[in-house]
Amino acid sequence: MCRSPALRDLRPVRFAGRPSSSKPRLNAFARLAPMRVQSPRNATLHLAGVGLSLRTSRNNPEYTNPRELVDVDTTIELAHSIVGRYERLGVDPKGKRVLELGPGRDLSTGAVLLHHGAASYRAIDLFDNRTDDSRPLYAALDAQYGRTLDPDALAFSLVTFPDLPEVTEQYDVIVSHATLEHIPELPRVFAALRRVAAPGAIFVHHVDGMTHTRLLRERDPLNFLRYSDAVWERIARYPGVPNRLRGGEYVDIAREAGWRDVAVHGEYVASRAYLERVTPSLAPRFRGRDDLDLLTFNLVAHA
Ligand SMILES: C[S@@+](CC[C@H](N)C(=O)[O-])C[C@H]1O[C@@H](n2cnc3c(N)ncnc32)[C@H](O)[C@@H]1O
Numbered sequence: 001m002c003r004s005p006a007l008r009d010l011r012p013v014r015f016a017g018r019p020s021s022s023k024p025r026l027n028a029f030a031r032l033a034p035m036r037v038q039s040p041r042n043a044t045l046h047l048a049g050v051g052l053s054l055r056t057s058r059n060n061p062e063y064t065n066p067r068e069l070v071d072v073d074t075t076i077e078l079a080h081s082i083v084g085r086y087e088r089l090g091v092d093p094k095g096k097r098v099l100e101l102g103p104g105r106d107l108s109t110g111a112v113l114l115h116h117g118a119a120s121y122r123a124i125d126l127f128d129n130r131t132d133d134s135r136p137l138y139a140a141l142d143a144q145y146g147r148t149l150d151p152d153a154l155a156f157s158l159v160t161f162p163d164l165p166e167v168t169e170q171y172d173v174i175v176s177h178a179t180l181e182h183i184p185e186l187p188r189v190f191a192a193l194r195r196v197a198a199p200g201a202i203f204v205h206h207v208d209g210m211t212h213t214r215l216l217r218e219r220d221p222l223n224f225l226r227y228s229d230a231v232w233e234r235i236a237r238y239p240g241v242p243n244r245l246r247g248g249e250y251v252d253i254a255r256e257a258g259w260r261d262v263a264v265h266g267e268y269v270a271s272r273a274y275l276e277r278v279t280p281s282l283a284p285r286f287r288g289r290d291d292l293d294l295l296t297f298n299l300v301a302h303a
Contacts, residue, residue: 042281045216049223052213053235063239065104065129072140079108079141082177082206083116089204089265089300093118096172099196101125101189101205102179106134107154108141109177114153115145122155124167127239130156162188170198176205180250180299181212182240190257197303203259205299207250210268212242221270221295222278225286232283246286247294259301268295 070078087093094117100109103123107130110121135151142148159166162185174193183189193203210221224244227235232244245253247264254262270293279287286292 039277042277045220045223046226046281049211049213049216049220049226050231050235052215053224053232056213057235057237060238063127063129069105069131072137075106075108075137076140076144079112082109083112085177085206085298086113086173086175086204087116089298091173091175091202091204093173095119097170097198098122098173098175099124099167099171099193101174101176101193102182103130103156104178105129105131106137107156108134108137109175110154111138111141111149113173114149115141115147118173120155121153122157122169122171124157124159124164126158126161128156128158161185162192164189164192164196167192167196169196170201171196172198172201174201174203178206178208180205180207181209181242181245184241184243186243186245186250187253187256190253190259194258194303199303201303203254203299203301203303205250206267206296207247207299208296209246210295220278221268221274222282222286222292225282225292226278228283229285246289246291247297247299248289248291250297250299254299254301259303262299262301264291264294265298265300266294267297269293270295 083093093113096118098110098113098118098121100121100123102125103109107121107123110123114121138149138151138154157166161183174197180186197203210217211224213223216223224232224236224242236242247266251262251264275292279292282292
């Protein structure tokens with residue numbers, strides 16, 4: 001991911017507090033256009049977000065995976081970096097039963113976790129984004145680790161969100177990468193995952209809390225918070241639309257679902273200058289929050 005003046009360098013930030021509630025501030029145009037435009041630049045970004053969201057809604061009646069198809073080496077590098085992050089955050093896969101949500105195009109993270117000693121791996125999803133043949137990918141990983149995985153060890157199933165009734169086994173490690181921000185009914189999903197968590201299970205999720213509109217990600221990462229819920233529901237109508245939850249809300253939802261030692265660790269953090277510029281133009285419910293700087297972050301908890 002490249003950098004922009006809106007983003008600060010990677011910096012570990014721990015946020016475990018409850019965000020302060022937002023105070024709605026209405027202006028004269030609130031009914032017509034629920035936005036608070038502070039400058040021509042903010043107005044342009046506001047309108048750009050509307051146009052691009054409408055375009056995405058029109059062009060994507062079905063779920064499309066935003067991760068581009070890339071070559072085997074790049075995919076393996078990505079899988080190593082995802083698993084490396086899980087491990088830095090406390091996941092030790094050895095002998096553990098792993099459940100992953102939303103694996104995306106392939107099960108390469110599962111293959112790496114199994115090569116790192118996981119006892120089992122199962123991926124669940126609402127959509128099946130898997131490409132037709134990932135055998136060269138798994139073969140390349142087997143070659144790297146010098147052992148051949150049983151292809152049946154990479155289990156995948158479509159399940160019913162948000163209550164996951166098809167998931168009945170217990171898991172020691174529950175992970176996801178760039179998936180939770182796409183799930184609308186997270187309280188029920190977190191409760192369902194708590195139900196299948198073995199005693200002491202670890203829960204680690206990397207969340208991309210930035211706008212998913214590619215053209216605006218670097219320039220205006222919180223663009224999608226500019227709109228009231230009513231406007232957002234009208235302009236962003238596509239499967240997998242981001243839920244707009246902030247770091248502190250993930251903490252609250254996880255605690256409410258019975259997870260303990262819940263914390264978020266920030267990765268990409270918004271600069272103060274960007275936050276000062278954008279905050280007055282956000283929808284009222286987001287303006288008073290103290291976790292707006294967390295653009296991408298990791299949620300970590302235990303059963
Ligand atoms: C951006 S992809 C991430 C894939 C992979 N983990 C990665 O990092 O490349 C998002 C994943 O979330 C899943 N997803 C999207 N909308 C969902 C929803 N409403 N409920 C459950 N999963 C969803 C998709 O099927 C996909 O696997």
